[in-house]
Amino acid sequence: MVKKIIACLDVKDGRVVKGIQFVELRDAGDPVELAAFYSEEGADELVFLDISASVEGRETMVDVVKKTAAHISIPLVVGGGIRTVENMKQLLEAGASKVSINSAAISNPAVITEGAKTFGSNKIIVAIDVKWSEVDQDWLVYTHGGQKKTEWKAVEWAKEVEKLGAGEILLTSMDQDGEKDGYDIAITKHVKNTVSIPVTASGGAGNVEHILAAFTEANADAALAASIFHFKETSIREVKNYVRERGVEVK
Known part of the structure; x- marks a missing residue:
């Protein structure tokens, strides 16, 4: 299986931001400029998350998606504030290759199935944000930018979203x-051992070794990173060379 390296742009109020455990956000640049840079650098995909959209109850910024899509030659995944099939349609028409849903998938699971039937499973990603619970001795799923805890256990929800028609899972460890x-x-x-759809590892990449571990130890299909790329601690090219030299096939 060929693995993918994905760069993530968390966008708030039209700027790329990066935080720690979903808070303490700091500015990391202009989304269109960064997207174009990552496209040239060899990223296999870009994930664009409007991280305040669900919290503030508004739709993702379609205009920024349009501008971003026009500047890149790689697939663009868009998430944040997507609640309906109509929202999905707007974003796909604006240039998104796939859409990622999280909070809406929990509150209205039928939207996964409707989206998959309308656009195809390959266009529908379910983002699952998880946090370890000492009480439950398991990982629980959170929504609304990590602000609301649900009753779902991570593995059970992953199985459910696959059954409902999701084509991929974007799994983020909030811890x-x-x-x-x-x-x-x-x-x-x-999660990877439980489902048969692709799983992207997200949350915590600090160096090339971590990305290699996502592939070799967790068997993730893709590894997503943000901070280490935004703040130029390593480059996508360096990551690809490093994992290739260690026997991992990447795009």
Whole structure:
């Protein structure tokens, strides 16, 4: 299986931001400029998340999607504030290659199935934000930018979204997010071993070794990173060379 390296742009109020455990956000640049840079650098995909959209109850910024899509030659995944099939249609028409849903998938699971039937499963990604619960001794799913805890356990929800028609899972560990000390290998591996659709590891990449571990230890289909690319700690080219030299096939 050929693995993918994905750059992520968390966008708030038209600017790319990066935080730690979904808070303490700091400015990381202009989304269109960064998207064009990553496209040239060799990213296999770009994920564009309007991180305040669900919280503020508004739709994703279609105009920024249009501008971004016009400047890149790689697939663009867009998420944040997508609640209906009509929202999906707007974004796909604006230039998104796929849409990512999270909060709406929990509150209205039928939207996964409707989206898959209308546009094809390959266009529908379900983002799953998880956090370890000492009480439950398991990973629980959170929505609304990590602000609302649900009753769903991560693995059970992953199985459910596959059944409902999702084509991919974007799995983010909130505990690891922005900490830069590695992905949560345990839950990534657990989810990957449970479903047959592709799983992207997200949350915690701090260096090339962490990305390699997502592939070799968790068997993730793709690794997503933000901070290490935005702040030029490493480059997509360096990551690809590093994992290739260690026997991992990347695009």
